[in-house]
Amino acid sequence: MDRELFAVKVKKNEQPTPEAWLLDFERTFPFEAGQVIGITIDPELQPRLYSIASGNLDKMVSILYTIKPDGLLTPPLSDCKAGDTIYVTHPFGNFVCPDQRAVFIATGTGIAPFASMIFSGQHKGKTLIQGNRNLEGIYFHQQFKDILGNNYHPCTSRQHAKDCFNGRVTDFIASLPQIETDIPYYLCGVAEMVVDVRDLLIERGVPFKRIMAEIFF
Numbered sequence: 463m464d465r466e467l468f469a470v471k472v473k474k475n476e477q478p479t480p481e482a483w484l485l486d487f488e489r490t491f492p493f494e495a496g497q498v499i500g501i502t503i504d505p506e507l508q509p510r511l512y513s514i515a516s517g518n519l520d521k522m523v524s525i526l527y528t529i530k531p532d533g534l535l536t537p538p539l540s541d542c543k544a545g546d547t548i549y550v551t552h553p554f555g556n557f558v559c560p561d562q563r564a565v566f567i568a569t570g571t572g573i574a575p576f577a578s579m580i581f582s583g584q585h586k587g588k589t590l591i592q593g594n595r596n597l598e599g600i601y602f603h604q605q606f607k608d609i610l611g612n613n614y615h616p617c618t619s620r621q622h623a624k625d626c627f628n629g630r631v632t633d634f635i636a637s638l639p640q641i642e643t644d645i646p647y648y649l650c651g652v653a654e655m656v657v658d659v660r661d662l663l664i665e666r667g668v669p670f671k672r673i674m675a676e677i678f679f
Contacts, residue, residue, distance in 0.1 A: 465551040467505050472546045473522060475539075479598040482571065483529070483540050484515070485548075486522040493518055493553035495582040496575040500551035501525065503538050509551060510535050513574035513650070513676070515602075517581035526574045526601060557648070557676045563587035564646045567631055567659055570594055572651030572678050577602050580609055589613045593631035593655075596621040632658050635666070643667040649675040 474486040493499075495518050500509030510533075516524035529536045542548060557575055559566075566576040566588060573592055580588070590610055594600050600616045600623075607614055607625075617627040617634050627634045632655075635641065647663055649656045656675045663673055 465500055465509075465554070467500070467502065467509065467549040467551060469547050470550055472542045472544055472548060474544060475542045477540075478601070481528050481599065482601060483527055485525045485527070485539070485542065486516075487548070487550070489516075489521060489523045491552055493523075494558045495578040495584055496558040497553040497555040497578075498557075498575075499523075499525075499553050501539070502535060502549050503542070505549050507534060509549070513557075513578065514553065515574040515577045517578060517583070519582065526571050526577070528571055557650070557674065559584060559588075559646070559648060561586070562646070564648060565589045565591065565642075567591045567635075567647065567649045567651075568593070569631060569651035569655050570599065570678070571601070572655075572676075573601050575650055575676065576648070577606075580606065585609050589615070591615045591617065591631050591634060593617040593619065593634075595619050597623040597626060600626070631655070632662055635659065635662055641666050641668070643669070643672075646672045646674060649673065651678055653677045 470487040472487055477483050498511045498513050501512055502509040512525045514523055515526040529540055559579055568576055596618055617631050619630045622628050649659050656677050660673050
């Protein structure tokens with residue numbers, strides 16, 4: 463990725479759950495909800511891409527991430543404290559949603575671009591299906607519940623949690639008597655989930671052209 467890096471100061475780097483971190487730095491640039499930025503702790507190292515998880519008018523840019531034990535970025539990134547310097551690119555990418563009815567489907571930290579969209583006020587007419595193994599991994603759960611109400615469907619596959627569907631997001635979709643086939647579906651998560659959900663949607667009659675996906679590695 464050949465994009466210019468610039469230095470920013472970490473404002474906060476907290477662990478909201480045992481498996482996830484949320485890093486904030488001051489927003490000095492505009493962006494569209496759903497876009498990504500490159501991040502590195504060393505300008506000599508290749509930056510990794512992360513979707514912004516905050517609203518496009520928020521004072522801080524928030525990045526949601528989990529540690530990859532063998533990764534070059536996330537282990538040292540999790541050690542960053544307020545005042546430390548990291549290096550980022552300006553936002554880019556086309557995984558954005560216009561002002562229209564749509565369904566968002568995410569697992570794990572793949573929720574980040576949809577969090578940005580919802581926190582940017584792009585929640586009218588949107589349905590969110592969010593999955594993880596347990597309730598701790600349903601990031602931003604209460605905020606989504608407050609904003610989306612009955613259009614929010616959290617799914618936990620390894621825990622029976624209050625107000626959550628017990629099973630994977632694919633199980634939830636398969637359980638629906640019918641689904642809308644004339645609106646766009648946005649998917650974000652690991653490759654296996656994206657492929658499984660896309661295949662299921664196509665099987666249920668959603669045209670391929672109405673399915674947009676972003677894969678997290």
